[in-house]
Amino acid sequence: MLDWLQHIGHRVLSVVAGLGRSAQLLIAALFGVGYVLKNFRLLVKQVYVTGVLSIAIIGVSGLFIGMVLGLQGYSILVDFGAEEALGQMVALTLLRELSPVVAALLFAGRAGSALTAEIGLMKATEQLASMEMIGVDPIKRVIAPRLYAGIIALPLLCILFSVVGVWGGMLVGVEWLGVFEGSYWGNMQASVSFIHDVLNGVIKSVVFAFVVTWIAVFQGYDLEPTSEGISRATTKTVVHGSLAVLGLDFVLTALMFGDF
Amino acid sequence: MSDTANLVEINGLTFLREKRAIFSDLSLRIPKGKITAIMGPSGTGKTTLLRLIGGQLKPDQGNVVVDGLGVPGLSRKQLFELRQRMGMLFQSGALFSELSVFENVAFPLRVHTSLPDDMIRDLVLIKLESVGLRGARDLMPSELSGGMGRRVALARAIALDPELMMYDEPFVGQDPITLGVLVKLIRQLNDALNMTTVLVSHDIDECLSIADHVCVLSGGQVLVEGTPEEILKSDLAEVKQFIQGLPDGPVPFRYPASDFAEDILFAGKSGVSV
Ligand SMILES: Nc1ncnc2c1ncn2[C@@H]1O[C@H](COP(=O)(O)OP(=O)(O)OP(=O)(O)O)[C@@H](O)[C@H]1O
Ligand SMILES: [Mg+2]
Numbered sequence: 001m002l003d004w005l006q007h008i009g010h011r012v013l014s015v016v017a018g019l020g021r022s023a024q025l026l027i028a029a030l031f032g033v034g035y036v037l038k039n040f041r042l043l044v045k046q047v048y049v050t051g052v053l054s055i056a057i058i059g060v061s062g063l064f065i066g067m068v069l070g071l072q073g074y075s076i077l078v079d080f081g082a083e084e085a086l087g088q089m090v091a092l093t094l095l096r097e098l099s100p101v102v103a104a105l106l107f108a109g110r111a112g113s114a115l116t117a118e119i120g121l122m123k124a125t126e127q128l129a130s131m132e133m134i135g136v137d138p139i140k141r142v143i144a145p146r147l148y149a150g151i152i153a154l155p156l157l158c159i160l161f162s163v164v165g166v167w168g169g170m171l172v173g174v175e176w177l178g179v180f181e182g183s184y185w186g187n188m189q190a191s192v193s194f195i196h197d198v199l200n201g202v203i204k205s206v207v208f209a210f211v212v213t214w215i216a217v218f219q220g221y222d223l224e225p226t227s228e229g230i231s232r233a234t235t236k237t238v239v240h241g242s243l244a245v246l247g248l249d250f251v252l253t254a255l256m257f258g259d260f
Numbered sequence: 261m262s263d264t265a266n267l268v269e270i271n272g273l274t275f276l277r278e279k280r281a282i283f284s285d286l287s288l289r290i291p292k293g294k295i296t297a298i299m300g301p302s303g304t305g306k307t308t309l310l311r312l313i314g315g316q317l318k319p320d321q322g323n324v325v326v327d328g329l330g331v332p333g334l335s336r337k338q339l340f341e342l343r344q345r346m347g348m349l350f351q352s353g354a355l356f357s358e359l360s361v362f363e364n365v366a367f368p369l370r371v372h373t374s375l376p377d378d379m380i381r382d383l384v385l386i387k388l389e390s391v392g393l394r395g396a397r398d399l400m401p402s403e404l405s406g407g408m409g410r411r412v413a414l415a416r417a418i419a420l421d422p423e424l425m426m427y428d429e430p431f432v433g434q435d436p437i438t439l440g441v442l443v444k445l446i447r448q449l450n451d452a453l454n455m456t457t458v459l460v461s462h463d464i465d466e467c468l469s470i471a472d473h474v475c476v477l478s479g480g481q482v483l484v485e486g487t488p489e490e491i492l493k494s495d496l497a498e499v500k501q502f503i504q505g506l507p508d509g510p511v512p513f514r515y516p517a518s519d520f521a522e523d524i525l526f527a528g529k530s531g532v533s534v
Contacts, residue, residue: 121357122357125352125354125357126350126352126354127354127355127356127357129311129316129350129354130348130350130354130355130356130413131356132314132316132340132343133314133316133343133346133347133348133350134343134344134367134368134371134372134416135340135341135343135344135346135368135371135372136340136371137336137340
């Protein structure tokens with residue numbers, strides 16, 4: 001019993017200590033903004049690696065999700081003779097929920113895990129330590145550009161996801177199932193509000209980007225520098241990142257759309 | 261630089277790793293402008309000592325003073341400024357894997373100086389030539405052998421002509437010819453640029469031939485220090501054993517463990533698993 005209590009205490013302490021270290025890293029990295037702006041090339045490269053290289057997976061997923069929404073939406077709406085409302089259904093579902101959430105989950109798996117493994121390997125091979133000895137702070141040079149790149153890339157990917165998804169819904173709804181094209185776009189235009197739907201979705205995505213990238217760089221920077229440690233940290237990035245996204249999504253949705 | 265005789269002074273240093281004391285109350289001086297060789301059995305904490313000097317680890321007790329500055333008490337910014345005046349060759353080399361050999365050596369110059377590109381190019385080629393790898397400038401670190409990688413790392417470490425240069429086992433994995441060149445290079449750098457050198461190595465002959473000052477560590481303490489002649493003449497059994505490379509003697513060759521025979525015979529009980 002006492003052993004068990006001690007074990008629990010140990011775990012709690014190590015979690016709290018980890019939170020403290022991650023907050024420290026985050027603050028130091030955010031303050032690296034000056035360095036990142038001065039070395040803009042580093043940021044551009046990371047936006048390319050995390051963002052541009054994720055375009056394919058985000059685009060393909062967006063297309064399929066949009067097409068599935070088109071199919072499912074049509075089969076539900078047609079029973080009420082309301083298939084003309086397909087456009088607004090697809091667009092609202094994507095903008096408010098699916099794009100930010102699914103894009104963030106994919107981002108955690110594609111870019112987040114890669115970030116963790118890359119930083120972790122740099123740590124394990126003493127590249128971070130040797131950078132420190134050269135007199136360059138790796139938090140500014142390695143962590144900060146990756147953090148900011150993630151925060152820039154994911155919201156853009158989320159917008160891409162929505163655009164492709166809406167188009168996918170149109171492919172299925174209009175081209176295949178025969179919904180009138182004018183009402184698909186017209187209903188969408190009339191019901192989507194820029195602030196309430198588009199902007200809120202992007203805000204969600206910014207929050208997710210921030211949290212997922214933070215988790216990814218922290219796991220990489222803080223891991224135990226062995227091959228086992230790297231594999232454990234990469235898994236943690238995906239698991240913690242995904243859970244954080246889903247949990248935060250509920251909170252944000254309640255804040256944004258909860259005032260009935 | 262202030263003109264005290266010692267560039268690095270370590271006073272009453274205690275450093276623990278998971279409650280095990282790597283150093284207990286260690287005091288050590290590194291005279292300015294000289295080559296100090298640090299020797300000692302594997303696992304005594306030579307690498308740890310270099311990291312303490314570079315401020316990458318913090319002592320549990322005691323102080324590390326480099327050029328009059330207490331390293332553990334420095335702010336992050338001051339520490340990074342101090343490190344620009346130090347060079348360190350890591351045991352593993354630790355080259356930046358996404359940069360070519362040329363860019364690795366150019367890295368310190370690019371981040372700490374605003375020299376024009378052609379000047380950086382000349383400097384990098386001079387450094388690479390001194391380690392015999394000018395022709396390898398376009399290779400990536402993954403395309404180098406272990407010994408070559410360590411030589412590139414050496415070129416990178418000396419790129420900024422540091423005042424304090426620390427080498428962690430620079431001779432490992434070098435063929436006899438390269439080894440001779442490196443020994444001479446370390447001596448030359450020290451004398452021509454008025455550097456202070458800390459050299460960690462197991463190669464007793466090389467160490468004793470170029471060092472001005474030798475310090476043998478064992479069990480978290482300085483066992484003996486002095487000129488190479490004094491070390492060779494030392495009567496201490498530990499030092500004799502170390503210099504002659506004998507397995508049996510006062511310095512244990514093995515990491516502390518239970519009795520060997522017992523370990524083998526009763527392996528099943530202690531639950532050996534792989
Ligand atoms: N990250 C670490 N965590 C726990 N213990 C460590 C760690 N790094 C080193 N040690 C321990 O510290 C001691 C000193 O290690 P260090 O690397 O300084 O030895 P060394 O003298 O450089 O040995 P070698 O000549 O083999 O390079 C070793 O006994 C090792 O077990
Ligand atoms: Mg070592």
